[in-house]
Every structure is written in structure tokens, then in C-alpha cells.
Amino acid sequence: MRKRLIAGNWKMNGSKPMVRELVSGVLGQLDQGRSAEVLLIPPFPYLPLVGSMTENTPVLLGGQDLSRQASGAFTGEVSGEMLAEWGCSHVLVGHSERRSLHGEDDALVAAKFQAAQAAGLQPILCVGETLEEREAGQTEAVVRRQVGAVIEAAGIAAFARAVVAYEPVWAIGTGQTATPEQAQAVHALIRAQIASEDATIAGRLQILYGGSVKPDNASDLFDREDIDGGLIGGASLTADSFMAIYKAA
Numbered sequence: 001m002r003k004r005l006i007a008g009n010w011k012m013n014g015s016k017p018m019v020r021e022l023v024s025g026v027l028g029q030l031d032q033g034r035s036a037e038v039l040l041i042p043p044f045p046y047l048p049l050v051g052s053m054t055e056n057t058p059v060l061l062g063g064q065d066l067s068r069q070a071s072g073a074f075t076g077e078v079s080g081e082m083l084a085e086w087g088c089s090h091v092l093v094g095h096s097e098r099r100s101l102h103g104e105d106d107a108l109v110a111a112k113f114q115a116a117q118a119a120g121l122q123p124i125l126c127v128g129e130t131l132e133e134r135e136a137g138q139t140e141a142v143v144r145r146q147v148g149a150v151i152e153a154a155g156i157a158a159f160a161r162a163v164v165a166y167e168p169v170w171a172i173g174t175g176q177t178a179t180p181e182q183a184q185a186v187h188a189l190i191r192a193q194i195a196s197e198d199a200t201i202a203g204r205l206q207i208l209y210g211g212s213v214k215p216d217n218a219s220d221l222f223d224r225e226d227i228d229g230g231l232i233g234g235a236s237l238t239a240d241s242f243m244a245i246y247k248a249a
């Protein structure tokens with residue numbers, strides 16, 4: 001049985017008062033009886049604050065990105081070890097905003113995936129097609145290529161310590177969610193791609209859906225066989241909406 005994971009990607013949002021209010025709200029609505037895990041992914045400067053507020057709680061902490069390098073003259077970059085030192089267990093790699101706005105290609109994403117694991121972090125590999133790619137019938141090919149690049153670089157065994165997030169680019173921040181059928185179909189493809197190399201790893205792999213998940217569409221998505229939770233952007237910025245999604249998991 002795979003654990004559900006509900007991850008909040010705050011993107012470049014927040015302030016110290018907002019972080020205090022949001023994290024207090026999340027902690028106040030945590031239900032120790034639920035098996036779903038909560039992961040908060042704030043901007044780097046707020047990691048220490050979120051980490052200190054969530055210490056000795058089950059809430060997990062993650063980074064939004066990391067450098068492919070371990071250390072050195074890479075101004076503005078943050079290494080996996082630094083994230084681990086601040087208490088992160090997870091880190092996003094290949095978020096579509098990194099791919100499209102920062103030119104991250106499959107090779108760089110694979111290198112970051114490996115750098116994350118070298119630092120003891122679980123990478124959350126984000127994959128997904130654009131609207132043009134979907135309309136051209138290329139969804140499967142794009143997702144296979146994005147996952148395949150990481151299998152080739154890191155090896156299939158690396159997926160025993162990783163999470164995959166399927167995030168159709170056309171659904172991120174647009175209010176347009178993939179239907180549960182559309183999402184499940186791609187999740188099943190991803191699991192089958194991993195299973196063709198290692199069925200045990202595929203059976204244990206958490207595959208999250210991301211793209212305009214809201215309290216009112218979350219449970220329909222999470223009911224699907226291969227959807228193991230969500231990567232939540234906009235709706236993770238208030239405790240009420242984020243925790244309503246958590247309660248649907």
C-alpha cells in the first residue's frame with residue numbers, strides 16, 4: 001500500500017507573517033489518525049522558519065530546486081546538502097516553470113535528480129506535456145522521454161528513493177484541471193514504464209498529480225488507482241484550502 005503525499009509548492013510567495021500563519025494553520029488541522037503525509041515546499045529563505053515550526057511534527061520539508069553541483073563558485077545556487085542540513089527530505093526537480101522559464105532540459109533535470117539523491121534527498125521528478133503537445137497527440141511520448149532520461153542517467157533502482165509528479169503544463173496555475181480519467185491514464189503509463197524495468201519499484205512509487213488541484217476536485221483525483229497524492233501550487237497558500245485537499249487524500 002502506497003502512502004499518500006500532499007505537497008504544497010509555494011513557488012515565490014510568502015513573507016514571514018504569512019509563513020507563520022500558514023504553517024500554524026497547517027499544524028492546527030493535522031490529523032494524526034490520517035496516514036497521508038504533508039510536505040511543505042517554501043522558498044529557500046523560509047526553510048529555517050518552517051523547519052523550526054514543524055520540528056517534532058510529522059510535517060515534511062522540501063526545496064523547490066537545487067544545483068546539480070555539490071559546492072563551489074555557483075552564485076545564487078543552493079546545493080542538496082544545504083537543503084538536507086536545513087531539514088529537507090524532498091526537493092522538486094524539473095518543475096515546468098524551471099523547464100520553461102529557466103531552460104532546464106532533460107539532461108540537467110536528470111543531473112539534479114542525481115545530485116538530490118547524492119545528498120540523501122528524495123527528488124520529486126516533475127513531468128508533463130504542454131497544451132500543444134497534448135493536442136498533437138504527443139502526451140505519452142513527452143512523458144516517456146522525460147522519465148526515460150532520468151532512468152537512463154540514474155538507473156531504475158534510483159526510483160526506489162524518488163517520487164514522480166505528473167503535472168500537465170496546461171493545468172498548472174490555469175484553473176483547468178486534468179480530468180481524473182486523463183490524469184489516471186498518464187499515471188498508469190508512467191507506472192508501466194517503470195514496471196517494464198522493475199515491477200517492485202513501480203508498485204511502490206508514489207506518483208502525484210499536479211495542476212489546479214482544489215478542495216472540490218481533489219477526492220475525485222485521489223480516488224484513482226495510480227494517483228498517490230498531489231503537488232499543490234495556488235491552493236497550498238492558505239491552510240484551509242491546502243488542508244481540505246489533505247483531508248480528501
Ligand code: PEP
Nearest residue numbers: 172173210211212233234
Ligand atoms: C505547481 O506549481 O506545481 C502547481 C501544480 O500549481 P497549481 O496547483 O497552482 O496549478
